[in-house]
Amino acid sequence: MKSIPDRILWLGCLLLALLMIAGLLAIEDTPQLKPRANLSPSQIAKVKRLLERNDPRRLRVGSVAQAVLGQEELDSALNYAANHYARGASRLMFEQGKARIQATLPLPWPRLGGFLNVQIELAETDSLPEIGALTVGRLVLPGFIVNGMLKSGLSMIPVAADWRQLVDMVKKVRFSTRRMVVTYTWRGDLQAQLGSALLSDDERGQLLFYQTRLAELTRTGRYTIGLTTLLNALFQSAAQRGEQADPVRENRAAIRVLAFYVTQKDLGQLIPASKHWPRPVWRRVVLQNRDDFTKHYLVSALLAADAGSPLANAVGLYKEIQDSRGGSGFSFSDLAADRAGTQMGNRAVASEQAARALQKLLAVAAEPDIMPETADLPEFMPEAEFKRRYGGLTGDAYQNMMAEIERRVAALAVSRE
Template identity: 45%
Template sequence: MRTILILFIVIGLALLSAIYLSIEKQPLTTGIAQFTPAHIDRAKNILSRNDPRRMKSGVLRTITISQEDLDLVVNYLANSYGKGSSNIDLQQGMARVRATLELSPNPIGRYLNIDAKLRETKALPRFEYLHIGKLPVPAFVADWLLQFGIKQLQANKDYGAAADIIKNVSTSDDMLRIVFEWNDALPNQLKALLVPPKEQERLKAYQERLVELTGKPGSKRSLRLNELMRMLFELATQRTNNGGDPAAENRAAIIVMAFYVNGKGLGAIIPAAIQWPKPTSRIVTLGGRGDFSQHFTISAALAATAGSPLSDVIGLYKEITDSHGGSGFSFNDIAADRAGTRLGELATTSNNGAQKVQRQFNAGLRESDIMPEVKDLPEFMQEIEFKRRYGSIGSPAYIKMTNEIERRIAVLPLYR
């Protein structure tokens, strides 16, 4: 009995020591992911070359990613989900990964720092070394933990295809190559990873409310966005008052709204949603225009689910694409993007902000309360005209215009 007690004490002290050594007071890495339209353009090309609709199950494919793009994506994920940052250095046959995750306030420290080097093998990489804070983790232990985690995923019927897809990872200076084997079951399994069951249930509740709202006899062919939002946020308020998480309820309302406004079904992200009741198709307008409501809701959903850096640049990227022969670059579309982003942030960042948005919509908001006046802003500019008037993205003239858009949004009561 005494031996067992001593063993428990030793194990407890070892765990406390490991925790103490793992947590530090200073971050190992710092930095915010800054997306540009060029990054989005490259990502779009990678996705186009590896479109799953053109892939055959069992066929090996290779994706090549630059260190810059890989580092940006990993850093963005660390920014968004761990309040941290990361840095990746690719070398011939080696990859060094450094990352910092911010922890809740505690007496030991605020940061979990990870420093690892992985070396290339004929299959998946193995650890050269792994340090968690000041705690060195033996390479064989790190390799075992990695293999154990992969085996657990492979054995899971829901995630097995996703865990088994990658066959080889190799590195050269500034480049990463991933060889993977496509599996037809992968898309649905990845969607299951992205949208947990509890979140699916929440989204279904708003989908059902949308079916009720759009299916009423005598309903108009078109809806104003502020009216649609008021009705969905009314449900968000009810569910919050019944013990729901206000930010989570708002997020679900925004996602359902965005998919509906843009003519997409939730089956695109939730396989089970293909069988859900479908709302009646209506045109949803903002400021009398359908494109404004689309810009607004897409940016709101992106901000509500992934933060603002990505939603900002996706809106900007679309406008740049339009200037290359589409409808043209429009600052009023940028205004709709930015207003939507502000709503998505405010409605989901904190409980206070989430409940403020619910109260505002329940009290009744006009279109002019959620979207600033934009009739005087330049639009439909083709590339030549845009360059003549503004030079390039980031020029003084361009920044002056975007600052004016931000000023107009900031004075609206909803965003104060």
């Protein structure tokens, strides 16, 4: 008869063998899906229309509503996330009564090679959908096992928001051909709940620090203030917070606070507790004597720091296309501000070394260090004139102009390693 230590050793070896077999079955040599292009301006326009159609903020608290979500828009957004966060690709398909999600994710160890080809089948229930099956490579897991593991895993995750209350908002999810219909009860504090859940205590503390510093900077002085004045002060503080601080998170927090400030957005939408934080006095913040450049620059920096440069680029281009159709007109100057801001946001979070180098630069930077010359760049062009002069987004003249903007941005001090 085997002793207890022998049994434990035997069970450990068996578990290790099962994990190795599962790994061999899950990892494949070839990708099932090939990466697709990142979000284009037209796709962003479709996602924007989808959000506008289903904006619940006009609803009364407690009212029941339905959101109709198209397959194409959700598929584009999901594929962007897979591409940006995991260098992979995804595909989303809705059918009557079920949904299928496919994804190809390269292993995070490039030298080993290999891919995880994943397929998740979701089935309708009387309320939230459940996983019918999960396939990873040649490994197939039945739904009851996956659902049990998922529920156990979620219950163990410590978050600031009450996820049970958020989940209870959703009453039913129905799948049909190329669309999903979500029936829910609207709660007015949803945005604040999600904001609290997505930010750690450390991140909220960093935002409070830079919000307080910004309030000090704007308490006195002229109505108009240069962007570099605020950047100098906030990033001097970031550099002074020392080696114990994570420079990437510090940079991201400073950019978030500045972007919310110049666009006159309330941080309380993201963090309810911030309503009690020091309030900055509103000033007109300018870059090259223009406050629209400041907004372009910082929103693009925020998108790059939080979501990645492909999205920031596409959002900037989308706005210029919309402006050319009845707004202020297509502007290569605005695109230059977008690209410069995106470059700054990229550098801010690229690595600890890059983040600290950027802190030192922005602590003393002047405008020519962060923003290219734009006086000679065409702007205020209606759509018809833009197409006539530059051949649209595929024209050689447009491509040449964008190459010139990229050259100018690459020459900035903020772009140098």
